[in-house]
Amino acid sequence: MGESVMIHHGAEECWRKSSASNPAGNCVEIRRLRSGSVAVRNSRHPDGAALVYASADMALFLRRLKARPGPDGRRPPTAS
Secondary structure (H helix, E strand, O other), rough: EEEOOOOOOHHHHEEEEEOOOOOOOOOOOEEEOOOEEEEEEOOOOOOEEEEEOOOOHHHHHHHHHOOOOOOOOOOOOOOO
């Protein structure tokens, strides 16, 4: 699964954070690497380590996350 690595942080514009992130800063940021892998870091510690996942692993994680019921018990609408 994920491997903890240090990533050069010179290009901050490459990191993305959800527009639905909360003001308390309890968020993660993602960045696609040249290798095609996806790096994930804690937005509160941007200079810390990041976890790196294969693109296929991240895609599977997101599909499964989207398929789970939300806090209200309902599943999110599926894209047509």
